[in-house]
Amino acid sequence: MAKDYGEYFNVAHIEPESHIYGPGKRFVVWLQGCSLACEGCWNQDMWSVREKKLVHRQQLLDEIHRTPDIDGVTLLGGEPLQQPNNTLWLLTHLHAQALTRILYTGYELDELVAMGLLDHINRVTDLVIYGRYQRENRQINLQWSGSSNQGYHYPPASRIEARPSATTEIEIIISDNGAVRLLGYPDEVIRDIVDQLPVSS
Numbered sequence: 001m002a003k004d005y006g007e008y009f010n011v012a013h014i015e016p017e018s019h020i021y022g023p024g025k026r027f028v029v030w031l032q033g034c035s036l037a038c039e040g041c042w043n044q045d046m047w048s049v050r051e052k053k054l055v056h057r058q059q060l061l062d063e064i065h066r067t068p069d070i071d072g073v074t075l076l077g078g079e080p081l082q083q084p085n086n087t088l089w090l091l092t093h094l095h096a097q098a099l100t101r102i103l104y105t106g107y108e109l110d111e112l113v114a115m116g117l118l119d120h121i122n123r124v125t126d127l128v129i130y131g132r133y134q135r136e137n138r139q140i141n142l143q144w145s146g147s148s149n150q151g152y153h154y155p156p157a158s159r160i161e162a163r164p165s166a167t168t169e170i171e172i173i174i175s176d177n178g179a180v181r182l183l184g185y186p187d188e189v190i191r192d193i194v195d196q197l198p199v200s201s
């Protein structure tokens with residue numbers, strides 16, 4: 001269920017330079033809060049709508065524009081469309097920039113139509129990766145998505161030409177304090193290896 005934080009995003013995590021959530025180097029934002037409760041969801045710590053980190057939408061937009069050499073922005077979560085006003089505001093204000101915009105959502109396209117959002121989304125995104133995560137359809141060799149039922153929607157004016165390939169991609173981020181963060185859709189072996197590293201977050 002959507003919760004209103006005014007002009008603030010409830011943010012779970014930000015990676016200013018990631019390479020696995022769409023083509024090129026991307027500023028990636030995980031938004032906090034999701035009520036869709038997909039069985040087997042890997043981001044269950046992002047289900048709660050309790051405030052994790054509130055970031056004013058203008059501050060986030062400015063931070064994105066200050067980040068050098070990125071090709072685009074990717075929003076995921078959590079469920080970005082359970083913070084619909086600010087998500088659409090951010091995508092709209094990125095529209096004039098050269099940055100491409102990717103939106104992950106657990107909603108199906110017909111649900112977005114029923115919610116009255118798809119027309120707006122079509123105007124302000126270059127790619128929408130949609131649909132619930134389904135554990136029984138888990139897929140570790142499909143670029144940019146976690147289960148094979150999820151779809152790729154390229155709006156008519158999309159500037160993204162790249163199409164997903166049969167590729168397994170993960171990203172391991174080691175921060176200055178030694179914390180290790182594993183991103184993407186790894187198999188259990190890789191996950192276990194990262195879990196056993198001395199410092200993990």
Ligand code: SF4
Nearest residue numbers: 034037038041078106
């Ligand atoms: S939509 Fe995404 S964050 Fe929400 S439960 Fe499903 S997989 Fe998890």
